[in-house]
Amino acid sequence: MAEKITPREIDYSQWYIDIVLNAKLADYSPVKGSMVIRPRGYAIWEKIRDEFDRRFKETGHENAYFPLLIPMSFLKKEAEHVEGFAPELAVVTHGGGEELEEPYCIRPTSETIIWAMYRNWIQSWRDLPLLINQWANVMRWEKRTRLFLRTSEFLWQEGHTAHETEKEAREETLRILEIYRDVVERCLAVPVVAGMKSESEKFAGAVETYTIEAMMQDKKALQAGTSHFLGQNFARAFDVQFQNRQGQLDYVWATSWGVSTRLIGAVIMTHSDDKGLVLPPTLSPEDAVIIPIYRNDSKAAVIAYAKKLEADLKTAGFKVVLDIDDSSSPGWKFTEWELRGTPVRIEIGPRDIKSNQIVMVRRDTGEKLTALSTEAASKLKELHNLIQSSLFERAQSFREKNTEPISDLGGLIEFFGTETAGTEGAPGGFAEALWCGSAACEASIKEKTKATIRCLPLGKQDHIEGTCAICGDPAKYQAIFARNY
RNA sequence: CGGGACGUAGCCUAGGGGCUAAGGCGUCUGCUUUGGGAGCAGAAGAUCGGAGGUUCAAAUCCUCUCGUCCCGACCA
Structure with a gap:
């Protein structure tokens, strides 16, 4: 009898593909870079979706739906935003048999069209906060795709909120991050590290991006959800002003946040074994x-x-x-x-x-x-x-076993080694190291080890003392370095 | 988007110019079985990824193209 699942030790990538296909979670489609989510995969998504949806509604958010097509001109209104997404856009140039006067892009995310509407909906502080979420598909033209982890089209939720004050918007950003952490850890049984993204890794158009990062069985990091503090960037770009409590006009403060079907990939790669898929009971279509x-x-x-x-x-x-x-x-x-x-x-x-x-x-x-x-x-x-608690604990102890504090460049290079695949014996994992904050050091370590800063963990950024592990200058942050998906 | 590997039945593989494309697994039918992928008998299932070319003759050689995987670059 032929083995259906390639063992992890032989080929981790193939193991993952074998599980997705053989457990009938998804299949390749005739459309390049897009997959079909099969009933079993979709049932898992529905469970994840329902849990998040419940939590969003509990915290005052409402669902809505915005159009799939976005006028190109909207995207161009926020400079960083369009620059970040331009290479991945699918553009619609024809409709009804005629060339369109202005092309549309298929949404890679919906900030722009949503803020174009918020402009009409927000006049006064009494209209705030505006807390809207949508469950939708988005498209980012990907050159290299992997089932669930990265496909051109994927399903997600995107929350878009508008607030009176910076403080409120910042609180919202972290409130959502905490919901993400809680649901992913309790429902998906996937332990995560919550933290802030570095400047070079943050969302195009955000002031700050927060993330939850999980460690897969091959010790690579997977970004499992992001929450962005957008400041007043989109309010300025779309001219969304409101009359505040003092009667003055001010730009509103914004957040956006999302989790996607990638979470299914996280569940698979965190818990499964060489016999196949392992699901936490909360997500299994059958008990x-x-x-x-x-x-x-x-x-x-x-x-x-x-x-x-x-x-x-x-x-x-x-x-x-x-x-x-x-x-x-x-x-x-x-x-x-x-x-x-x-x-x-x-x-x-x-x-x-x-x-x-x-x-x-x-x-x-x-x-x-x-x-x-x-x-x-x-x-x-x-x-x-x-089973639920033991899956979580096993994953957490795996992560802890493969997380090491490292103080200098030599240590980082040794930690990440030259191998890129494998599980047990292979080097790599999460390296906890101090960082000076410079993009040059990020680029340098990426070039040497292929590892990047996954996040600056929350709660560990006070009283930083020591020197940057890469350049030796005084450090500003405690960072987690890892190779990632 | 660069480098590499691979596309032959639902899956895995053989055949690398010459008769009707071969085998294993799975599928279907019947009987028999059932505490970790059971046995026997029979049956169905392939325009050899696609297009073009070379040739008396192409799964096989050539060109292009599509797709999947791996390694890079890029990105959730």
């Missing part, structure tokens, strides 16, 4: 799969017992699948559901009926346990909690 094991003489009894269990668990609120397909063997089913990432497998055979029990198997550890069938629901709940 458990029941696999009956029988001979002809025991078939009827086993099926009846399994159906009873299925009904009990459904009544208890679980989504369970009874895999009753007669044409494949139990062993086949075990492997297949492991590949798909279902968190718990329940095996039921003639022996279990006799003792009125069930066998439960954890996807993450492979650990088997037996339980009385009457306690199936409570045991399943317990296992889910255990």
Whole structure:
């Protein structure tokens, strides 16, 4: 039997692709650089989406929808913004069989069209804050694509808020970052480092960009979400002024923030193993799969017992699948559901009926346990909690094991080595080092090690003492360096 | 966008000018099986990624093109 999944040690990239394709999360499409998100992948996205949506609404945000097409002239109003996105734009030049007077671009992000509308909607401080989110697709013409991690078209949410004061806008930026951190860690079980981006890594048009960064199993960093403090840049570009409480005209303060289907890639690369996908119970389309094991003489009894269990668990609120397909063997089913990432497998055979029990198997550890069938629901709940926390803890301890404080250039070069792929034995990880703040040092270390500053972690920027690990000048920041996706 | 590798049935691979393109896996039908990818019998499934060219003859040689992966550059 041919192995479906390339082991991580042999080829990490191929392993990732094998999982996405074989677990039927997504497929390549006839359109270059674009993928099809298949039902199983989309179900995971829906769970992620619903959790964020709930949290946004709890904090006063409303959903809306803005057009896919953006007049090119809008994009040009914010100089840095257009400069940042120009190379990745898809442009529509024809419509209705005729060349358009002004071309449209397909939104790479919606700041410009949203602020063109905000101009009409905001007159007074009483109109603020304006807290709008949209769930949408965006397009950035990518030269090198990877399923979920980077495709030309992707799904995301983008929040766009307008505020009276700088302080409020800054608070909003960090409030959202905290929601991102909390949902990604608790729901996706992916530990992240929250921090600020350096000048060269920040969003085009932002004053400051904040990020949550996760470490994948190959020790590379993945940006899992960003929240931007836009200052008054877009308000000035689109002339969005309001009358403040003192009766004076002022430009409004802005934020924008987003997470995308890339998060699915983060989940896959954080938890999965060489047998296939591993999903945290919160994201799995099904809570458990029941696999009956029988001979002809025991078939009827086993099926009846399994159906009873299925009904009990459904009544208890679980989504369970009874895999009753007669044409494949139990062993086949075990492997297949492991590949798909279902968190718990329940095996039921003639022996279990006799003792009125069930066998439960954890996807993450492979650990088997037996339980009385009457306690199936409570045991399943317990296992889910255990798997959820154990996935997070395992990922967190992996990150900690591969994070090192480093004080000088030689140390950084040694830490990152020359290898770029692999998992266990390969060098790399997160290097915690002091940085003077200069772009020249960033460029220099990138050239030498391919590592970049992923973020300046929040809460670690006070009382910086020491020298920049790269140039030796007095340091201003504590930074995390890593290779990244 | 540069360098490399690869496109032959749903998947993996053989064939590198010459008869009807070969095999394994999967799929379908039937029987038999079922506690970690089961067995037997039968069947279906390929304009060899696409276009053009060379040739009596092209999956095979040449040119172009599309796509995927890897390594760079660029970027979420």
